[in-house]
Amino acid sequence: MKNMIIRKLIVDENNELFDAQGMKYIEFKSDFSRIREYSARILEHCPKQFLEDGLLEQQLSEIIKNGIKHGNRNDVSKKLKVWYDLRGRARFIVEDEGGGFKRLHEWNAFYQRRQEALYNNDFELFLKLAAYRGPESDEFDGGNSLIAALEFWNGGMIYNEAKNKVGVVRWFSNGSG
Amino acid sequence: MEIQFFENDGDKSLVVKVSGDCDLYNAHHLFNDVTGKMDGGYAEVYVDFSGTPYLDSSGVGALIRILQYAKSKKIDLKFRGIGGTVRKVLRLSNILSIITEDRQ
Numbered sequence: 001m002k003n004m005i006i007r008k009l010i011v012d013e014n015n016e017l018f019d020a021q022g023m024k025y026i027e028f029k030s031d032f033s034r035i036r037e038y039s040a041r042i043l044e045h046c047p048k049q050f051l052e053d054g055l056l057e058q059q060l061s062e063i064i065k066n067g068i069k070h071g072n073r074n075d076v077s078k079k080l081k082v083w084y085d086l087r088g089r090a091r092f093i094v095e096d097e098g099g100g101f102k103r104l105h106e107w108n109a110f111y112q113r114r115q116e117a118l119y120n121n122d123f124e125l126f127l128k129l130a131a132y133r134g135p136e137s138d139e140f141d142g143g144n145s146l147i148a149a150l151e152f153w154n155g156g157m158i159y160n161e162a163k164n165k166v167g168v169v170r171w172f173s174n175g176s177g
Numbered sequence: 178m179e180i181q182f183f184e185n186d187g188d189k190s191l192v193v194k195v196s197g198d199c200d201l202y203n204a205h206h207l208f209n210d211v212t213g214k215m216d217g218g219y220a221e222v223y224v225d226f227s228g229t230p231y232l233d234s235s236g237v238g239a240l241i242r243i244l245q246y247a248k249s250k251k252i253d254l255k256f257r258g259i260g261g262t263v264r265k266v267l268r269l270s271n272i273l274s275i276i277t278e279d280r281q
Contacts, residue, residue: 036201037203052262054230057235058232058266065201073234118275123275126275127241127248130272144237144270145234146236147270148270167208
């Protein structure tokens with residue numbers, strides 16, 4: 001019998017993923033048109049084996065996009081702060097100046113229903129639940145970045161209490177240490 | 178991103194060839210262009226991603242909306258050429274298991 005594993009977004013202000021000691025720091029204007037450029041700049045000197053043919057840049061861009069679009073509402077006067085450490089693993093802390101991901105627990109409930117539909121082979125329901133829409137979502141938001149992020153950041157994805165700061169880490173079996 | 182359409186009047190099928198990155202800056206074109214063309218009365222539509230090296234969550238969102246649209250129109254939608262990073266992103270998003278792949 002297969003097991004159903006449902007990951008969750010976790011809030012833990014004191015989690016070690018928020019310890020920025022020894023990490024590099026960079027900050028950006030919340031310019032939506034430059035999101036992929038920001039990711040590329042952070043990963044300029046990243047070990048090649050961590051890049052996974054663009055997957056790391058894609059996942060980092062999603063976190064930066066969430067901060068700029070949903071957190072700072074594309075307000076270029078607001079900063080996006082990024083701490084990063086690419087020694088032995090890929091670790092990031094991204095903080096925006098917005099009001100925080102207030103519907104985090106609602107999103108967890110949505111994701112659980114979606115995964116249960118998939119587990120039960122209920123593809124009709126799964127397709128209906130394929131996209132998450134909060135009151136401030138636009139037609140291109142679907143919560144898909146968080147679904148993939150929970151799988152990709154295999155060392156954790158943690159939010160602070162204000163939910164405007166996220167810490168993530170990905171370990172690599174072929175390049176850590 | 179470039180989107181090309183190839184029609185086959187014989188079996189009323191449509192092939193959509195997507196080339197280049199499909200990301201937050203252009204994914205809306207994928208949805209608008211493909212669903213706009215789907216209204217042409219096709220029984221089968223094939224979306225070919227063999228020329229797409231990069232797909233992000235906006236692209237995944239567009240793809241889900243295309244799936245929902247095809248279902249509402251009772252169009253048989255299949256995908257070709259899903260490999261590399263695109264495949265990894267669809268797997269991470271739990272979408273790979275619900276799409277039909279046409280392995281030519």
